[in-house]
Amino acid sequence: MHTYHQALKDVLNILPYMDEKSIIVMHDCFPISEPASTAYNSEEFFAKEKHPEWSGEWNGDTWKAILYLLKKYPQDLDVFVIDTDYGLGIVQKKHNLPMNFELDTDFFRQLIPYTYRDLKTNPQELVNLKPKDIIPSLINRFHY
Secondary structure, three states: OOOHHHHHHHHHHHHHHOOOOOOEEEOOOOOOOOHHHOOOOHHHHHHHHHOOOOOOOOOOOOHHHHHHHHHHOOOOEEEEEEOOOOOEEEEEEOOOOOOOOOOOHHHHHHHOOOOHHHHHHOHHHHHOEEOHHHHHHHHHHOOO
8 A cells, every 4th residue: 555554554563573684665755756655545636637747646644654763763764755756765784772662643643744845845854855866875784
């Protein structure tokens, strides 16, 4: 599911089983357009079809899961998005300490109002956007 809520639940559920050498790669974390960046439901779908930027491609709002992780766990997680293939989200623990990664519903709701325009205006702050030339150094980082 390419929705903020489901993507975040998936990541929070796997984090307790990871160590600092593990990595999560998420797809579609830097959507192609505003209509492609919405959570998917029938009302939004029909609104997108009328939007001038609607190309038929849909990325969802998984980028908000990246935003949540960056804002909620800055000391515990290394989180960023690589600017390639609609945005590859990278999540890694900074240390191998047991932690409780639960969905903070109040914090979750605070981030819902962020929009695609916010993301495009300030991608470094919202999803820690990195250029795709970071990929070789990322691969070397995990070569052991």
